[in-house]
Amino acid sequence: MTARPPLWCATRTTPRRSTSSCRCGSDTTHLTRLTLTDFRSYPALRFTPAARICVFAGPNGAGKTNLLEAASLLVPGRGLRGAKFSELARRGPDASATWAVAAQLSGPGGLFEIGTGAVEGAPERRVFMLDGAKPRSQSEIAERLAAVWLTPQMDRLFTDTASGRRKFLDRLVIALEPHHAREIAAFESAAAQRNRLLAENPDPLWLDGLEDSCARHAVAATATRAALIAQLNATLASGAAAPFPLVRLGLNCAIAEKLRAAPAVEVEDALRAAYKSARAQDTAQRGASLGPQKADLLITDAATARPAALSSTGQQKSMLIGIVLGHAALIAATRGAAPLLLLDEPLVHLDAAHRAALFAALTTLNLAAWITGTDIEPFAGLQAACYRIHEGVIAPL
Template sequence: MPLLLHKLNLTHFRGYDALRLDFAGAQIVVLTGLNGAGKTNILEAISLLAPGKGLRGADLLDMKNRLASAEDLWAVAAEVETASGLPMRIGTGLDREFKRRLIRINGRDARSQNELASIISAVWLTPQMDRLFLDGASGRRKFFDRLAFAFDEEHAARLNRYDKSLRERLKVLQGEMGVDPVWLSNLEAQLAADAVCIAATRRQLLEQMARYVEKLYAGKTLFPAPEISVSGWAESETGLRAAVDIEEDLRARFRDSRRADMLAGKSHEGVHRSDFLVTHRDRGMPAAQCSTGEQKGLLVSIVLAHALMMQGEQGFTPILLLDEVAAHLDDARRDELFRYLLSLNGQIFLTGTDPEIFAALRPAAMFCAVEPGRVGIANKGSTRQQAMP
């Protein structure tokens, strides 16, 4: 069964004072409107239902509607049907006292946002990601780690714990928390244990995706074929040696780098320094050196291959949030993208300024006209999936 978002309610969120949307089981939802109308705000709200900071990675205080009163707090609530067919109610918003993000699942407070991982997963492409291959490694790690969230529910929790331990270790080294040798060793042991699991999940993701890239290109797609690898000491050792030996060596590497880390104010060892490398396979060219159109095509290929992988290995597709993805594709590639999306047994949200760009998705898609502060339903679409020709 597909993972489906049935209803979405926004309160004092971004440009919406109050918005209630019922997607009526539609698997493809097209949001169209002028730039600045609020299309991406809806995608951001959906992304906040999954673990993480959302597709913008914005500060929680910045998500509040600017016209709301000082006492008002923003909130996003949804009714979801899981891939196993279970109805779930999810809510997230800003805590008044601690200015942190709150999560509620079926009316109860969640201990952490990691509990969302077993309910919903989402993958997105936004215009800001067009520089993914040109900017630093951090953005690429976040992108590929999010792909890993979908098939390994514990990956997000491990990354959060790893980042927290990394920050605490640095504070200990710099004397902010007092130098306790036992505590420092325990922190490094936890870092090493989590790093081994993180590295293994990343390697598993790329190995599985490589098989589905081949399946995607068996149909002679117009999109470029990506070759993806990960550079990092722990990832390179994974599969060659026993996990316990890698973990022991990581503890030693953390221990040996203490002085350098203290002086530099940063940690030189660990999976937070790894990078994902993407190459245009047919041209043998790093993605960073490809044209803007080729880079966009490589991103689309990665998301499609991941969707096929999830469908084949896990039996469902994450919710796809595709912000202005179709606008910069030529007609042939746009039509091919739409054919693949129609063939997926999952829910996809697309945005654009011109509804005619998405004409090939009729009558399957629900079309929504977005204006500042409101959304109108143009047609309700179909809940049935179509086979890929």
């Protein structure tokens, strides 16, 4: 196989007016071209969508989710599957050890390009390019493009562990506040170092410094989580996701409780003291007993105050879609540009009325959306460009 330079590192092409048949509002950001190289099941792909809403149908294993995963990797993070980067390269005797995803997008400011791909020799690293140049930080990418997704695995959100709900919440936060990822990472790094030192009978002054870092990042991350929940609750209450069930989100977190009653600097001081007094306990249990890693996202039916975990499977799916649509509306209102919406098998567990409601919402919210399904027939009521995926080939229907 002839070696090829990663497509994400190519020099940016000269901007020109898109000739796509998309007719999007000025506040819509949509993909005008997606190029894949040795990504999952795709040896090579160059796809130009014909509309802002695209439906991809095909049997299981055809590559539908792989396509959406590639699009989700245009923003920082591990994408909609949360996979290791080393798992993304195509497998086979003629496959490369690296992978690449590149896209041209159209937003309120015109055309721009984002590329990302694996670093040769470092399979768990990836790099970004923005308009042909390496960005100063991944936050530059997040500020240009937001992506929101729904996958079948997220159907377990309501009965999942608290860890799963925290990860879901943090993805919602990062789409609006990219710096939140740094706060979470900084807390986790400081907490891990503290845990190791506690087992080694370290210098107390060294522990003081790590606990100071833990307290600062814990309070900052918690405050950002709480702010997002308040904003999203207000957006949902305004009817942004109607007629899907109105849900109310909450944060079960000791730090959040303290922030509701005291300024952040006072909460930081209290948390530093709490970490210091808990050293013996945390040494015994080999982990911090305090921090944002103990929080849980609460989801309830706003009309009945019933926990979402007690609702039926169909109701839970409707609630989840409502949250995702409300979040997309919040991003559009806050950032001035709607996010890219990636919906993997969203019609599962939805009745005819809620399928129609989803199609209407996609039109009303003026979202650019890529949607998958096993069959094309259930999407008959949606105005979209429809494609069939088979053995890595995308063909219009």
